[in-house]
Amino acid sequence: MSFTGTVKTYGEVRAVDGVDLGIAPGGTVALLGRNGAGKSTTISLLLGLTEPDSGTVELFGGPPEASVRAGRVGAMLQEARAVSRVTVGELVAFVAGRYPAPLPVAEALELAGIAGLAGRRVDRLSGGQAQRVRLAVALAGNPALLVLDEPTAALDVEARHAFWTSMRGYARRGHTVLFSTHYLEEADAHADRILVIDRGRIVADGTGDDLRRSAGGSLVSFDLAGEAPEALSLLPGVRAVEVREGRARLRTDDSDATVLALAGLGAVRALEVAPASLDDAFLALTDPEPVR
Known part of the structure; x- marks a missing residue:
C-alpha cells in the first residue's frame, strides 16, 4: 500500500x-x-x-x-x-x-x-x-x-x-x-x-x-515558588516548558541533567519525574486547532 x-x-x-x-x-x-x-x-x-x-x-x-x-x-x-x-x-x-x-x-x-x-x-x-x-x-x-x-x-x-x-x-x-x-x-x-x-x-x-522519544522522553514537574519560567527552557535536556497555576512542566530528553540543574538553581520543590506518555507525545505532535 x-x-x-x-x-x-x-x-x-x-x-x-x-x-x-x-x-x-x-x-x-x-x-x-x-x-x-x-x-x-x-x-x-x-x-x-x-x-x-x-x-x-x-x-x-x-x-x-x-x-x-x-x-x-x-x-x-x-x-x-x-x-x-x-x-x-x-x-x-x-x-x-x-x-x-x-x-x-x-x-x-x-x-x-x-x-x-x-x-x-x-x-x-x-x-x-x-x-x-x-x-x-x-x-x-x-x-x-x-x-x-x-x-x-x-x-x-x-x-x-x-x-x-x-x-x-x-x-x-x-x-x-x-x-x-x-x-x-x-x-x-x-x-x-x-x-x-x-x-x-x-x-x-x-x-x-x-x-514518546520524539516528544521528549520524560516530564519533570515542580512548583515554581518564584523561579523565573523563562530561564527553564535553557536548562540541559529541556525541549518544552509549560507553566500552569504556579507549577512548571518540563519536557526533557535528559531528566537527570535537568533535575541536577534545577537543584543547582535551588528550584526543586514538590519535584516529580515521569516518563512521557503517548498522550503527551500526541499533544506535542499535533496542532491544537485542526481543520477537519
Whole structure:
C-alpha cells in the first residue's frame, strides 16, 4: 500500500496534504489524529471511495478499486445501517459468497466474537453487537488488508479485549490490519506501527516508544515558588516548558541533567519525574486547532 504526494481538498480545506506513505504487508498499523485531522479522508482514499486531486494511491501495486473488487480488502467503517429481517449468519454468509476465497462463516463469527448470535436478526442487536457484526462482514472475505475505522467505539471493556485478541491473531496469519482510533492506549498496546496525522499530513511514524522519544522522553514537574519560567527552557535536556497555576512542566530528553540543574538553581520543590506518555507525545505532535 502506498500514498505518493497525495492531496485531497474540500473547498479551501486540504484534508490530505501531500502524503507520502508506504505500508508493507503484515502487522497492525494505527492511524491517530484529532477529529478532523484527515483520518477518515485518508481511509476513503485508500479504499477508492474518493479520488485524490493529485498524487496517487496504490494497493497491492494497482488502483484501490481493483484490489477491492478482487476481494483483497475488507473494511469496517463508522457509519452503517442494519439490514432488516435477516439473521447475522445469513448476512455474513451472503457477503462471504461474494468473495473468491472467503473465511468459513463460523470462523468469521468467532473472530468477531459473535458465534452465539448467528440466529439473531441484525436489526434487533445492541450497538456493541451490531459493531461486531460489521467486523464479521469485513472479515468474511478473508482480506489481505483489513481496514477498521474507529472499530471499538461502541464496545465495552471486555469486548474490546476480545476484539484485540482476535485482531492480533488475524495479523499473525500474515494479514495487515490498519485501524484508526481515538483510544491512544489501544494504539500503544496493539499497533506495531503508529502513524499520527495532523492537518492532513503525517507528522509522526513509528512505535509508541518512538513517538514518546520524539516528544521528549520524560516530564519533570515542580512548583515554581518564584523561579523565573523563562530561564527553564535553557536548562540541559529541556525541549518544552509549560507553566500552569504556579507549577512548571518540563519536557526533557535528559531528566537527570535537568533535575541536577534545577537543584543547582535551588528550584526543586514538590519535584516529580515521569516518563512521557503517548498522550503527551500526541499533544506535542499535533496542532491544537485542526481543520477537519
